[in-house]
Amino acid sequence: MKKIIALFALAMLIAGSAFAETSITVNGSTTVLPIMQKMIEAYMKANPDVKISLSGGGSGNGIKSLIDGSTDIAMASRAMKDKEIELAKSKGVEPNQIVVAIDAIVPIVHPSNAVSAVTLDQLKKIYMGEVKEWKELGGEGPVVVISRDTSSGTYETWEGLVMKKARVFPGAMLQASNGAVVQAVSKNKNAIGYIGVGYLDASTKALPVDGIMGNAETAASGKYPISRDLYIYTNGAPKDAIKKLVDFVLSADGQKIVKEAGFVPLTK
Amino acid sequence: MALARKTKDQIIQNIFFLTALSSIIALGLIMVYLFLEGLPIFEKVSVTNFLFGDYWYPTSDPPDFGIFPLIAASVAVTLVSSAIAIPLGVMTAIYLAEIAGPRSHDFFKPIVELLAALPSVVIGFFGMVIVAPFLQETFNLATGLNLFNAAIMLAFMSVPTICSVSEDAIYSVPRELKEASLALGATRWETISRVILPASLSGISTAVILGMSRAIGETMVVLMVAGGAAMIPTSLFDPVRPMPSSIAAEMAEAPFRGDHYHALFAIGIVLFIFTLIFNIIAAHIAEKHKQVGAATL
Numbered sequence: 001m002k003k004i005i006a007l008f009a010l011a012m013l014i015a016g017s018a019f020a021e022t023s024i025t026v027n028g029s030t031t032v033l034p035i036m037q038k039m040i041e042a043y044m045k046a047n048p049d050v051k052i053s054l055s056g057g058g059s060g061n062g063i064k065s066l067i068d069g070s071t072d073i074a075m076a077s078r079a080m081k082d083k084e085i086e087l088a089k090s091k092g093v094e095p096n097q098i099v100v101a102i103d104a105i106v107p108i109v110h111p112s113n114a115v116s117a118v119t120l121d122q123l124k125k126i127y128m129g130e131v132k133e134w135k136e137l138g139g140e141g142p143v144v145v146i147s148r149d150t151s152s153g154t155y156e157t158w159e160g161l162v163m164k165k166a167r168v169f170p171g172a173m174l175q176a177s178n179g180a181v182v183q184a185v186s187k188n189k190n191a192i193g194y195i196g197v198g199y200l201d202a203s204t205k206a207l208p209v210d211g212i213m214g215n216a217e218t219a220a221s222g223k224y225p226i227s228r229d230l231y232i233y234t235n236g237a238p239k240d241a242i243k244k245l246v247d248f249v250l251s252a253d254g255q256k257i258v259k260e261a262g263f264v265p266l267t268k
Numbered sequence: 269m270a271l272a273r274k275t276k277d278q279i280i281q282n283i284f285f286l287t288a289l290s291s292i293i294a295l296g297l298i299m300v301y302l303f304l305e306g307l308p309i310f311e312k313v314s315v316t317n318f319l320f321g322d323y324w325y326p327t328s329d330p331p332d333f334g335i336f337p338l339i340a341a342s343v344a345v346t347l348v349s350s351a352i353a354i355p356l357g358v359m360t361a362i363y364l365a366e367i368a369g370p371r372s373h374d375f376f377k378p379i380v381e382l383l384a385a386l387p388s389v390v391i392g393f394f395g396m397v398i399v400a401p402f403l404q405e406t407f408n409l410a411t412g413l414n415l416f417n418a419a420i421m422l423a424f425m426s427v428p429t430i431c432s433v434s435e436d437a438i439y440s441v442p443r444e445l446k447e448a449s450l451a452l453g454a455t456r457w458e459t460i461s462r463v464i465l466p467a468s469l470s471g472i473s474t475a476v477i478l479g480m481s482r483a484i485g486e487t488m489v490v491l492m493v494a495g496g497a498a499m500i501p502t503s504l505f506d507p508v509r510p511m512p513s514s515i516a517a518e519m520a521e522a523p524f525r526g527d528h529y530h531a532l533f534a535i536g537i538v539l540f541i542f543t544l545i546f547n548i549i550a551a552h553i554a555e556k557h558k559q560v561g562a563a564t565l
Contacts, residue, residue, distance in 0.1 A: 188401075
């Protein structure tokens with residue numbers, strides 16, 4: 001037994017000293033985080049010589065650290081803004097965009113809510129504060145609108161795909177993460193919120209939009225109206241260890257993980 | 269030998285001086301950074317429109333940077349929580365300093381202090397999971413995450429501050445005053461309300477203001493339980509979004525050195541000015557009404 005431990009320690013030592021150089025940092029969107037987390041767990045199991053550190057500070061944060069060089073891969077639930085690309089170029093960073101998965105955002109209500117379907121137009125009116133009573137949609141009670149912080153990628157997509165230039169009214173309540181929205185909606189029978197399809201669980205009820213339920217198939221086929229691409233960014237075309245990781249993310253095995261995490265895999 | 273002793277003394281003195289200086293340097297650097305990052309927003313929006321604008325849409329195109337609803341929310345939450353925390357804190361302090369015997373004092377005091385040690389995220393979670401559904405059911409509200417809930421949770425947090433500073437103030441009222449009052453035939457209640465409280469009023473005011481400044485700057489609790497609607501509250505049960513919760517929720521995703529980022533730092537400046545004013549008032553009251561022996565009353 002002792003011998004085995006000693007051998008193991010020796011092997012670790014050799015492995016450690018031979019490959020200690022390879023470390024990758026990944027930072028950014030909390031929407032992409034659960035995907036990358038599972039990816040990296042699987043990747044590191046197969047490649048124990050690579051050390052990857054992962055953190056989720058939001059899309060803006062990830063892009064920020066890609067620009068200042070403190071991260072190798074930035075995760076983002078939105079495309080980089082022109083201003084950010086300009087700033088990156090002025091610092092000698094060439095942002096390289098890679099689509100890794102598709103996200104579908106679904107409206108959710110309390111399971112006891114009698115409303116069972118909405119249209120895109122109704123959602124827009126609810127979030128503009130024009131629909132105040134569930135009665136108008138076949139339910140009962142006041143409508144409590146839950147939205148995300150205005151700088152999250154999820155909010156941006158919602159604003160772009162549902163609100164279409166109209167503003168979410170100031171009376172909408174703010175939650176700072178997908179998990180917090182689920183928590184708030186599951187605790188309030190009057191509430192409506194929206195989350196990435198990966199965060200859907202039995203504590204809330206998802207509503208089909210324009211007659212189409214948001215899920216992997218409808219998002220991949222483009223039928224579901226509220227879906228978006230998720231990205232990672234690298235500095236220039238990925239090389240060496242980073243390329244290997246990116247190739248894994250885009251491989252069939254990697255895309256299987258995307259599906260397991262509750263998102264929609266890329267179809268080629 | 270004498271010289272060596274003197275040098276040694278000097279060195280130690282300098283070390284302590286530098287240690288004391290470090291907190292001033294830290295404060296100075298933070299202030300400089302806060303202003304450097306916050307002031308650029310005022311090239312895009314005037315100070316008046318920033319402070320009194322009704323709409324906060326930092327990421328829209330064109331954006332709106334009006335933080336009046338956020339200021340109103342912070343002020344409302346602080347006032348309501350003070351209305352709950354001041355009577356609780358001051359009365360507990362009176363009980364501890366004047367009424368309680370040594371045994372119950374030793375029982376209550378550590379518990380009040382333990383309340384101060386509760387992490388704010390725990391208090392926030394309590395408010396979110398227990399108090400919010402309770403409020404919603406009891407008062408038949410649209411949502412339990414609102415101004416009132418946040419005020420209760422903040423009151424929890426400022427009671428220990430108010431209580432322990434007030435207790436010190438009451439405790440430091442000279443014994444002669446109390447004894448004289450009792451000797452003149454005043455009851456215990458008359459002594460407390462007419463002699464001890466007026467004598468310790470400055471200390472209690474300081475306590476109250478410190479408690480309020482803790483409430484206005486608190487972030488986690490209001491982020492979790494205040495509801496987060498950027499609207500000027502019209503009722504006690506409206507969801508609101510105080511300044512710290514906007515900063516905390518939005519900072520992570522705000523584009524680095526963009527307008528939104530600068531605007532969030534500018535909210536930080538406003539918040540800093542609020543707490544600074546509170547602290548100056550507290551220091552001023554404490555200095556002006558300093559109790560020096562019984563003669564000053």
